[in-house]
Amino acid sequence: MYEHSSTHPADTTTPTDQTARTTRRRPPFRRTVWRRVLPTVAAAGIGVTGFAGLAHGSDVGSATTGGQSAATTERAHSVRPAAAADFPTWGTRWVVHATADTGSPAVGMINKTAPGQDRITADYQVDTGRKVCEGSSCSTFMAHLTGPVSGFLSVVAVDIAQDRLPDVPVQGGGQPQPQPGGSRGEMLNRAATWLTANNGAQVPYSQAKVWKDGYRQDCSGYVSMALGLPTPGTNTVGLATDRGITRPISLDELKPGDLLIDASGDNNTRHVVIFEKWNDDAHTSYTAYEQRGDHGTDHRTLTYGLPGGDAEFKPYRPVTFGD
Template identity: 35%
Template sequence: MPVPVFEEYEPAADCPCPGCARRRRELVLRRAVRAGGHPAAHGARRALVLFTAAGVVLGGGAPAAGGAAHPAGPLHPAGPAGRDTDEPGPETPQGGTTGLHGFPLTGPATGSVVTAPLPTITRTGIIERAKRWVAEKVPYSMEKYWTDGYRQDCSGYVSMAWKLPANEWTGSLHRYGTKIAWADLQPGDILLFHNPDNPTKGSHVTIFGGWTDQRRTHYIAYEQTKPHARRQATPLAYWTNSDRYVGYRYLGVVADDLSVGGDPPSSAFPGARRFGPGAANAHVTRLGRMLVERGGARFYDKGPGFAWSEADRRATAAFQRAQGWRGAEANGLPGPHTWRLLTTGRGRDIPPVAGQSPPPYPGRGHFRPGQANQHVEALGRQLVRRGYGKHYRTGPNRRWSEADRRNVQDFQRAQGWRGGAANGYPGPETWRRLFR
């Protein structure tokens, strides 16, 4: 006899199929009966615990032959379920949707679309709120709530930064944003991965703080993870399940005049007051990186950095002199014309020093799987300059990759080397010839 379409589907407690497993997990994450949740959730929680215990004792098993099939359920908009991987995912078990300080939500149940007016906030405001938890080193917890009322896990962190009226989770945050491409990310947007088959395995969300490099391979991520809230450079989109993350922009975001925490998205000149002694902002960082790309790397010992330095002034002046400018036009402070040439890639590069010798060979240990350092990036850039960069898909970076090895191998073979002399790992002679 067919089941009526309005009758709620109750998952079997001992069925391991994806549909039943997903349904049991959904019921477990619902609110308790005393908080207005469905009574079936209590039974599902008990069934899930009993089923897990039985699996430990009996060692699991395949479903009986001829058993009824169960629906797998639709995938979440943030992407398909996370694949099995040997890489550890973020330890961020998911809490459900709750009110501030964990109080039960009131009013009608939330649906798939948000219709109520949302609090508005600027991008700068989102990042400033995110920085508070980083500065206070708010410890990670799925069960505790910080003094501002938000749950101390990754989705509670985003709820706080977006100034949402309640604590959301990775399965509901997408309702408060609009999906965007990675190329369109701006500070205050989020990168979200929700695993609908098992929300506690791999599901995570980070706040995008800005690009860290011109090739857009890494970004500043604000995230709540063990042991506490942090801010750090992160590969796009994340260390694990990277291809499963989806960008979202908060529906209540309003414009402000300056992006925070990374490369400003606009190529318009930000104004002379953004540069010079005492200046510290994302535009200074972007200027330095553009100057490095145009031949100014020798002026920087450590940077480019967030704060204006003498290295920035000297590199800017060298670029201005390369255009044939003199006097006040080459004072080392960027104006609209300097900025336009840098952001559009036009004008002449900073010339190398006459008779300059190649950089010293740093040693074989820097060019091995798992290594990440400035020498790997310098090698990659030089390979591209010499026309041996065809294996890069996103451009060279600080982490050694198979693309680096294959490009080095192409260069070695062009020297007439074969066998072990063309293994793709640069030695002193490869380095000397590449940089001469």
């Protein structure tokens, strides 16, 4: 069910115990409502972008829409325009992110009432395929800012009537494609692309098929894609044993982008998931990206490898992170 096997490439048997396993025009009232809400949000120290969306796909307390994880990253090969266009902003405490992913680290803040921050300049925008919403206004686009802060900002923060910046080039267009190497955040961005790559839906699971990007549609093909390994991807055993790809670590060492792997048994029992974050201080569960049978790409709460969970799963660190 879970991973490709060189000896059983088309086996799609499923173990029964593992099968559980949106052009916007702002209405007249929109700014009035949010200008009243924003001071409260600011006072609470909460970024507006974070206020809008929650992580999606989790089985426990999750929301399946919103903008926590816009699934993309800046691509080095992109040709950027020489000049940037400027646009007015609205509201306060808009988080500017390191990548076109509202789950990526903050690199600054845009506040319309602050000196020099009533306008932004942007040289390109990215269609992430995943909506960020504030009230009734939504956009899937993230703008790459050149000022007053460098980074990525949701187009919802810009005081325009469209869901994208007019006359600003769209980088790549459509769904972002994964690129090899990079940081932990970039790996998670690539993992998130498969959540909506199938015309807004998750990539379906298959041990025999490959997706449009050339990667096998099982768990290890998915992780190979996220890591930027050669297509169609290695298998689960290779992810666990090839020291050019991973090394063993302890559970306490887990960081975003690390892996939990069950490399025992056969292609119907072996599995691998991508660790994103702990869900509590006691480390009783975590949120992970996963390509699973009878569902496809998922982003949910798991306990694989934890006390009381499936003990066959062991933690590993991709060596590409360099730590």
